[in-house]
Amino acid sequence: MLELRNIVVRFDGLVAVNDVSLDVKAGEIHALIGPNGAGKSTIINVVTGLYRPSEGDCFFQNESISNRPTHLIARSGLTRTFQNTELFADFSVIENVMVGLDHEYHYGIVSRLLNLPRWRRNEKAARYEAFELLKRLKIEKFAEQKAGTLPFGLRRRVEIVRALATRPKLLLLDEPAAGLRHHEIIELNQILVELRDELGLAILLVDHVMKVVMAISNRVTVLNFGRHVATGSVREIRSNPDVIAAYLGGAGGHA
Numbered sequence: 001m002l003e004l005r006n007i008v009v010r011f012d013g014l015v016a017v018n019d020v021s022l023d024v025k026a027g028e029i030h031a032l033i034g035p036n037g038a039g040k041s042t043i044i045n046v047v048t049g050l051y052r053p054s055e056g057d058c059f060f061q062n063e064s065i066s067n068r069p070t071h072l073i074a075r076s077g078l079t080r081t082f083q084n085t086e087l088f089a090d091f092s093v094i095e096n097v098m099v100g101l102d103h104e105y106h107y108g109i110v111s112r113l114l115n116l117p118r119w120r121r122n123e124k125a126a127r128y129e130a131f132e133l134l135k136r137l138k139i140e141k142f143a144e145q146k147a148g149t150l151p152f153g154l155r156r157r158v159e160i161v162r163a164l165a166t167r168p169k170l171l172l173l174d175e176p177a178a179g180l181r182h183h184e185i186i187e188l189n190q191i192l193v194e195l196r197d198e199l200g201l202a203i204l205l206v207d208h209v210m211k212v213v214m215a216i217s218n219r220v221t222v223l224n225f226g227r228h229v230a231t232g233s234v235r236e237i238r239s240n241p242d243v244i245a246a247y248l249g250g251a252g253g254h255a
């Protein structure tokens with residue numbers, strides 16, 4: 001579904017991603033892990049078009065997306081969440097989700113201001129679909145609450161719902177478990193497994209929280225200092241000496 005070939009990303013003197021190749025298959029949860037600064041978020045930024053690779057190419061469903069603008073990449077079925085939550089604090093939860101649906105329903109700002117019938121009709125349909133998505137992630141009871149007033153764990157979940165509203169085939173999640181409590185992590189695992197198994201979504205999951213990565217990933221890729229260290233099953237990664245040396249064995253680290 002997604003294929004990165006020999007991606008290099010340079011910032012001034014720094015090589016943030018150094019010749020990384022990886023692929024995400026349809027219907028898999030593929031984790032991308034590694035120490036701080038390893039280049040994980042940079043890879044998500046490249047895939048979603050926020051950064052251009054200095055070298056290499058990125059393919060989504062066999063088409064190169066390396067030079068496509070971000071909105072066209074998103075429209076082709078590839079959506080992300082950010083490492084720091086980016087909700088509209090003064091909008092209600094359901095309105096935040098409707099932002100993700102805006103493209104589907106074209107209830108643009110002009111028809112909204114003029115209160116055209118088309119806008120009203122489309123807004124109703126969007127609201128319905130947004131509510132169904134909130135139900136899927138079991139947060140429909142917060143639909144009318146302002147997003148900014150929600151506790152952190154719920155805001156993160158709204159972000160995932162908003163990403164789903166764009167009807168992605170591939171979801172890229174940048175540290176969805178950061179700062180979550182134990183029970184929220186268990187729920188997140190259930191949600192992500194459901195999205196994979198029921199909706200058939202592919203997921204590229206960046207996280208330091210091993211209770212998520214090791215519990216639900218089909219495959220794991222490890223980066224260190226911008227370089228690819230290993231790709232394999234959870235079992236292979238856990239016993240890989242290079243991975244243990246670079247990341248998992250570190251005393252007191254996130255892992």
Ligand SMILES: Nc1ncnc2c1ncn2[C@@H]1O[C@H](COP(=O)(O)OP(=O)(O)OP(=O)(O)O)[C@@H](O)[C@H]1O
Pocket residue numbers: 011014016034035036037038039040041042043083
């Ligand atoms: N826009 C940028 N300009 C300059 N340097 C950048 C930029 N974005 C990232 N970097 C650098 O690239 C390297 C990789 O950063 P990146 O954010 O991808 O790491 P990460 O693996 O996501 O780390 P973390 O686990 O801390 O989120 C770091 O050294 C970072 O400082």
Ligand SMILES: [Mg+2]
Pocket residue numbers: 040041042083174
């Ligand atoms: Mg990061």
